[in-house]
Amino acid sequence: MAGRWGRGPFLPCALGVVAVGIVAAGAAESGAVTGRIVVAEGQVRFAGEPPAGAEIDMSADAYCRDRHDETLMDRPVRVGADGGLADVLVRIVNAPAASASSPAPEAEALLDQEDCLYTPRAVAVRAGQPLVIRNSDATLHNVRVVPDSNPGFNLGQPIQGIQSTRSFETPEIGIQVRCDIHGWMTASIHVLEHEFFDVTGEDGAFTLPTLPPGDYEIEAWHPTLGTVSERVSVAAGETPSLTLEFSSG
Amino acid sequence: MIARNDRLSGFRARLTGAGLVVLVSASALLSTPGSLEGAQAAQEAPDGMAxxxxxxxxxxxxxxxxxxxxxxxxxxxxxxxxxxxxASREPDADWIIVSKAGGxxxxxxxxxxxxxxAFDDDQLQAIMDHIRTFCTDRAWPRGELNLPRPLFTEKAYPEDEWVWTASANAEGPGAIVNELLYEKRFGSRNQVEIALPFGFAEDSSTPASSDGGPASDWGVGLGDIEIGYKRALLHNLRTIFSFGTEVKLPTGDSERGIGSAEFQIEPFLALGQILPGDAFVHLQAGGGLLARGHRESHGTAEHDEDVREAFFHAVLGRTFTSGEFGRSWSPMVEVLASTHLADGAQPQWDLVPQMQVTLNTRQHVMLNVGVRVPLTDADVRSTQFLVYFLWDWFDGGLFDGW
Structure with missing residues (x-):
């Protein structure tokens, strides 16, 4: 139940600087840009103890506490075992203009609350695409969504299995989501005008839809590390791959 | 409120005792079903608690x-x-609106x-019923009884509010009279208030100007300061019945038309009644006793000692809401009657159609606009335009909740 957040110490670092990269994943389906976010071992430097994150105190809610065998760590930067960085939005900044006029998919995206954690911690949707917000827990959660460009809302979800559907009409990156009852529960919602985006999981991998030939700027956004971007040229018949690297410090 | 009538109209009329009879009779409504006690028992439904x-x-x-x-x-x-x-101040409906749609x-x-x-209306009401059990002192009147405030009639419900009222005559000698009213609750049933009238009135006795044109000499000054007390005597979920008295101090200037400059005591009874369909009724009846019997009435001096008078007010209104959660509009029709308690005195009647509207999202700042139309002695009494701006300060700052 605690696997997504991990329990151990933060990734060992040497000089107090986190350096994270998105590294090409190599072969992929024809015409797709693929990659994965990794921690470049040679580029991660920390001085002193690595940031282990703070312990999450779930004692105020017995349900949450009982869902976890060990104390969880609140880690704003989640790095997988293979060095991948999770919760990163990867998107094409200068996507083809025609892509913005394509209809939003009818398929629902999902933001779940499970074992008193958001799953996933970052979710991306097209403008107008339905987003289902579900409480899979048998305890009260509230879902306070605080956008800058879209209407905000705050849902009380006291019933296990309850779900609400919302959509956002204006593209916006990094909409904050939080539960005011369980302060460790935070997430991000990203709303994009086109389809050229992905959100990384714990392996840091991302896959973008097929791009027409051209020069593109690819940006990676993380809620605490900020953004990095790279330019890439896509030629007909090629599958570009790239690495995007974060550093903080 | 007889003192307010005087300040705002400049006339004092006469009334039969019928108003008091009606008011006392209406208090019998307090015995109708749906009492606070019965409702409280139902509020402890276990589903609401769960x-x-x-x-x-x-x-x-x-x-x-x-x-x-x-x-x-x-x-x-x-x-x-x-x-x-x-917890007692707001009606169930407002609590449920916040629960449904958020703060x-x-x-x-x-x-x-x-x-x-997450919850349907019945479940929210059950929760609300459970919340009502947290306040165990039933002496506090429920917020449902806090009905829209008319321009003249004193509400039976005790309030915490500031009210600024302004009135102007439509014809005859000009008069723009303001009143700043502060009301403060204390305890479960009580309210004290102080009213500070001030304004401008045109002196009709001013001689013509040297160029032969009409003269305009406006008096400016303080009116009769008023101190009042009110206590809710009885209440249930639909009816509230109160007693109060107001003492008017002779701080005004009758020659300038701002106040009567008389010491006056005005006891009254007030009743608020909720009707089906978001309609409501206010009734108020009372009397006035002048300690010094010198007064001006329609330009005629009267010199009878210990002048007694009586008044009766009745208001019928209904509240409409814009959309599910929007602004509240409360059209009201107010009937005013007053009379001197003397042989041969005839009552004077006025009709006051008006509209109160909430101005902000929290609905604790309101405006009421109306017109007072004399039904008797219309040839000597002017139609008045009135407006008040109300701030229920207990519910938040003036600039909160917009």
Whole structure:
């Protein structure tokens, strides 16, 4: 139940600087840009103890506490075992203009609350695409969504299995989501005008839809590390791959 | 409120005793079903308690006093639902609106979530019934009885508010009279108030100007300061019945037409009654006793000692809401009658159509606009335009909740 957040110490670092990269994943389906976010071992430097994150105190809610065998760590930067960085939005900044006029998919995206954690911690949707917000827990959660460009809302979800559907009409990156009852529960919602985006999981991998030939700027956004971007040229018949690297410090 | 009538109209009329009879008879409505006691028993339905525990107790506490700061993840202060002074003031409908749509729908914190997709109306009412059990002192009148405030008639419900009222004559000698009223509740049933009238009145006796044109000499000054007390005697979920008295101090200037400059005591009875369909009635009846019997009435001096008079006010209104959660509009028709209690005195009647509207999201700032039309002696009494601006200060700052 605690696997997504991990329990151990933060990734060992040497000089107090986190350096994270998105590294090409190599072969992929024809015409797709693929990659994965990794921690470049040679580029991660920390001085002193690595940031282990703070312990999450779930004692105020017995349900949450009982869902976890060990104390969880609140880690704003989640790095997988293979060095991948999770919760990163990867998107094409200068996507083809025609892509913005394509209809939003009818398929629902999902933001779940499970074992008193958001799953996933970052979710991306097209403008107008339905987003289902579900409480899979048998305890009260509230879902306070605080956008800058879209209407905000705050849902009380006291019933296990309850779900609400919302959509956002204006593209916006990094909409904050939080539960005011369980302060460790935070997430991000990203709303994009086109389809050229992905959100990384714990392996840091991302896959973008097929791009027409051209020069593109690819940006990676993380809620605490900020953004990095790279330019890439896509030629007909090629599958570009790239690495995007974060550093903080 | 007879003193307010004087300040705003400059006339004192006569009344039969019928108003008092009607008012006392109407108080019999207090014995109708739906009493606070009966409702309280139903409020302890176990489903309401269970729903409260599931949806509310995490923040508001199982006992209604609010969760400890280390049990929640926000800093906004939580209300004490056991504090009757807080918990009794607003009607169920307002609490349920906030529960359904979240705090911002009434200008409160966005930390309060919306439960419309979690609970239906019956469940929210059951939760509300459970919340009502936290205040155990039934002496506090419920917020349902806080009906829209008319321009002249004193409400039976005790209030915490500032009201600025202005009036102007449509014809005849000019008069723009303002009144700043402060009302403060204390205890469960009581209210004190102080009214500070001030304004401008045109002196019709001013001689013509040297160029032969009409003269215009406006008096400016303080009116008769008024101090009042009111106590809710009886109330249930639909009816409230109160007694009050007002003392008017001779601080005005009758020669300038601002106040009567007389010491006057005015006891009254007031009743508020909720009717079906968001309609309501106010009734008020009372009398006035002048300690010094010198007064001006329609330009004629009277010199009878210990002048006694009586008045009766009746208001019928209904509240409409824009959309599900929007602005409240309350059209009202107010009938005013007053008379000197002397042989041969004839009552004077006025009709006051008006509209009150809430101005802000929290609905604690309101405006009422109306016109007072004399039904008797219309040839000597002017039609008046009136407006008040009301701030229910207990519900928040003047600039909060917009």
């Amino acid at each position: 729903l409260y525990e599931a949806g509310c107790a995490s923040c508001h506490g199982s006992d209604g006093r609010g969760a400890a700061a280390d049990r929640i993840a926000f800093d906004d202060p939580l209300p004490d639902l056991t504090d009757c002074s807080f 911002p729908v009434r200008g409160f914190s966005d930390v309060m979530p919306a439960f419309a997709e």
